[in-house]
Amino acid sequence: MNSTLIVATHNTHKTGEIREMLGGFFEEVVDLTAFPEIPEADETGTTFSENAAIKAIEASAAIPEALVLADDSGLEVDALDGAPGVYSARYSGEDATDESNRVKLLEELAKAGAKGKKRSGRFRCLLCLACGGVMVDEFDGSVEGIIANEEKGKNGFGYDPLFIPEGHCETFGQLPSETKHGLSHRGRALEKLKVWLKANR
Numbered sequence: 040m041n042s043t044l045i046v047a048t049h050n051t052h053k054t055g056e057i058r059e060m061l062g063g064f065f066e067e068v069v070d071l072t073a074f075p076e077i078p079e080a081d082e083t084g085t086t087f088s089e090n091a092a093i094k095a096i097e098a099s100a101a102i103p104e105a106l107v108l109a110d111d112s113g114l115e116v117d118a119l120d121g122a123p124g125v126y127s128a129r130y131s132g133e134d135a136t137d138e139s140n141r142v143k144l145l146e147e148l149a150k151a152g153a154k155g156k157k158r159s160g161r162f163r164c165l166l167c168l169a170c171g172g173v174m175v176d177e178f179d180g181s182v183e184g185i186i187a188n189e190e191k192g193k194n195g196f197g198y199d200p201l202f203i204p205e206g207h208c209e210t211f212g213q214l215p216s217e218t219k220h221g222l223s224h225r226g227r228a229l230e231k232l233k234v235w236l237k238a239n240r
């Protein structure tokens with residue numbers, strides 16, 4: 040099997056995490072920033088699983104000779120009935136940034152009057168593996184936690200400065216990347232992918 044993995048994303052933070060965690064399995068882990076001719080897939084699904092499959096299959100159809108991995112992930116907050124969920128990347132609108140999304144999340148939690156344990160939620164990740172334009176398998180992972188009252192830490196990306204994983208007092212933005220990888224939604228899904236790779240490569 041080819042020793043290059045294509046990650047079907049333009050989010051270089053995600054690619055970086057996947058590259059760090061899959062170290063040793065592939066000579067190269069590259070993403071769609073290396074393929075400007077491939078357009079961004081429309082995430083029209085209503086679940087992480089559907090969107091991961093859309094992204095993996097579209098990119099794989101365009102690069103049929105490669106093994107393609109897509110990650111669809113996001114944050115579900117109980118006091119907001121599961122929002123932002125599959126809309127995590129665009130929570131504060133079409134021109135959303137990680138920062139504007141975090142500001143909106145804190146505003147919505149304040150409106151909902153959610154304090155302490157009422158600020159519970161989880162990150163979810165669905166990984167979809169595809170080859171030759173066809174889905175090969177999927178792997179999931181999640182991590183429970185609490186949404187902090189204010190941003191803390193500069194590590195990671197997205198909602199990391201607001202997410203305190205279960206069993207810790209610091210946010211993913213404060214914890215070292217190795218600690219995040221060991222317990223994150225993406226880390227857990229990637230552990231399942233590694234088992235698949237050991238068995239199938």
Ligand code: IMP
Pocket residue numbers: 050082110111112113114127128137140162195196197198199223225
């Ligand atoms: P996607 O690219 O459509 O899967 O959107 C993922 C979005 O979920 C990101 O833009 C982040 O806002 C959020 N997200 C997913 N994984 C993480 C993570 O590990 N840390 C922080 N935010 C994340």
